[in-house]
Amino acid sequence: MPSVLCFAGLGGSVGEEPCQGWMLSRCCLWLTEHFHLQSESLIKPLMQTISHQHYRVRVDVIQATGAVIQFGNGKSVDDVLSHLAQRLFDEIPKVRHALTAVVGEWLLHLKDRYSYFHKLIPLLLGSFADEIPENTKLAQTYWEEIGLQWEKENEEDLKDKMDFSVSPAHYPKGVTRPGLGCRELVSRNLSKILPGLCHDITDWVESTRIKASQLLYTLLLHAEDHITQHMELLLRTLYQACLDEETEVVKNCVKAAELIGTFVSPKVSVKLITSAFEKTPKASCIMVLTAVIRGSPKEILQPHLTHLGNTLSQAEVCERSEEVFYVEQLLYCVQALIEVCQEDCKEISLQLMKILVTIMAIPSSQHLKEKVEATMSSLAEAQGLDSFLCLYKQHIFQLLEGVSVSCDSWTCYSPEILQLEVIATHSGPVIGGALNNLMLILKTCLQPNKDPQMRLKLFTVLSQLLQRANETVNSQGLFPSYLETVIKDILAPNLLWHAGRTAAAIRTTAVSCLWALIHCEMLSPEEVLKVKDGLMPQIIAALDEDSKIARLMACRIIGVVLKVCGRQFDEDKFKNTYTEVLKRLDDASCDVRLAAAHTLTNWFQCLKDSDMKSSMESHIEFLYQELLIHLDDPDQNTQNAVLEVLKEGSVLYPELLVKEIGGVVHKHRTPAYCNQLLHHIQSARGPAL
Secondary structure: OOOHHHHOOOOHHHOOOHHHHHHHHHHHHHHHHHHHHHOHHHHHHHHHHOOOOOHHHHHHHHHHHHHHHHHOOHHHHHHHHHHHHHHHHOOOHHHHHHHHHHHHHHHHHOOOHHHHHHHHHHHHHHHHHOOOHHHHHHHHHHHHHHHHHHHHHOHHHHHHHHHHOOOOOOOOOOOOOOOHHHHHHHHHHHHHHHHHHHHHHOOOOHHHHHHHHHHHHHHHHHHHHHHHHHHHHHHHHHHHHOOOOOHHHHHHHHHHHHHHHHHOOHHHHHHHHHHHHOOOOOHHHHHHHHHHHHHOOHHHHHHHHHHHHHHHOOHHHHOOOOOHHHHHHHHHHHHHHHHHHHHHHHHHHHHHHHHHHHHHHOHHHHHHHHHHHHHHHHHHHHOOOOOHHHHHHHHHHHHHHHHHOOHHHOOOOOHHHHHHHHHHHHOHHHHHHOHHHHHHHHHHHOOOOOOHHHHHHHHHHHHHHHHOHHHOOOOOOOHHHHHHHHHHHHHHHHHOOOOOHHHHHHHHHHHHHHHHHHHOOOOOHHHHHHHHHHHHHHHHHHHHOOOHHHHHHHHHHHHHHHHHHHHHOOHHHHHHHHHHHHHHHHOOOHHHHHHHHHHHHHHHHHHOOOOOOOOOHHHHHHHHHHHHHHOOOOOHHHHHHHHHHHHHHOOOOHHHHHHHHHHHHHHOOOOHHHHHHHHHHHHHHOOOO
């Protein structure tokens, strides 16, 4: 019997030397009648040698195997398939080239090739993604010839399709459509190929998963609308494969999913994918949906927009997870809808805004803020709007109503709080036109009996808004009509003392909100006069808070109240005010000491030309004495501030102040400030003093 290696010349038509191809052909023709009886005995030694360390031996073995089976017993194909499949991963291009040639020849000339199409087609199409262009070209050439040959052999069966078949109106850009014979071969064998291929896509070997994912794309490109009958298996596989750690697998599977969008009706694909959301929405499900959307024609997807928008905007989907990967896929899905559907997105604009607001509100997605804003801008542009603020203007009431549905039962863990923050702060001046909805939420949630942590979060939001009131809540000039609600129903109840750090933080934030109202002149003198009686006890109590911010804000607020309506204070209020503020001159914070000094200046100003001046003489004397002590403070800034206070207060009882100065000047480390004060008094009252 001839040696195995005598068959190594098979494939002269694909580049081997003519003498080898000719010799092989002559040998095979000569041996045809008897060779098939002995060919099976060669399979085992060939397969034992097919993984030889020398690539030339592997090439010869592959070619010899091709000849042995083609001119021997074709049933041996099953015995060699697994070994040949391994050569698809061979690191030597010539080995892969030999494999492609052998499989191509079998598909063209093997007597029983119809029985093995479903086994051989994956081997040939697997070379379509070969990294060597020559190998890819060889596989494509063989495949085209195989398809044409199959068309001729089945011309009667394909006559209607050949005469009346119409190319798809929507086809992947830059891709050449395979011939009819090639498409039919894949479509008719897909049900046999797909189960094994889907298993390989989830194999534990990385190279197998990559090759299988590449082949999946090629098969779906050929199968076109025949994909529909295999959707359940395909989607299950894609959901799992899109979570693969190997990016190449994910990339290929996403491309395959885009083909589903191209060839399968959304009635089927969208329904199946969104039904998976009803169980447990996964990032991979959203990733597949995104790819399907990107591959779908705009006009075919349009009737399903409302269903898609409603599904994605459900809390069970868009609030399902704070995992970064999940949130990113949700954002990419919205982007795909906008890119594909453009102006048609107007009908689901509200749902898309809900999703984008939810994404922006998730703490783990802060790095996506710019992308979310860009997506909002794209949505606005698709609708012919100037900016995303116009979207807020369209939907602000629905957005606020959406988050407020459960506001009476919010806790600090409720995602609606973060969503409200985004809506209120990100909408800029638009929120100024929806104050009724906003105030209803704040009034409901900022009651003392509600969750303290939740109230603290909401007060922080309110504080942010009030710090830029004219650009936010008062952009329409409507906020003054809600001042009574803010002060009496929101701020005042939360200024009352309660034990605990969170309660202290709430009081601090509430005081800061009140200061913001006063500082931005939202509270007119008339408004200050109305609320002073109800708020002053709590503000004075805030002077003793542990929080430096609370003490500082309280000093500033009292200072403004004294300046605006101090002359309306009765004697008891005057006494209580100065005694509490005076304590802050001993504060550990320099800022608080300076604010307290400024407040005492306003206190003295209130007594000028006041009827209470005479009745307050003893208190003024006490205040002179205390201030002179602080005039010798180690901090120079505090000394200067106290000096200004005494200068202001000196006009009330200058002689009394001069007497007090004389009693303490010798105790001061430096008489400079006392001398400056005396000089000021003398200048104001004349030399006769």
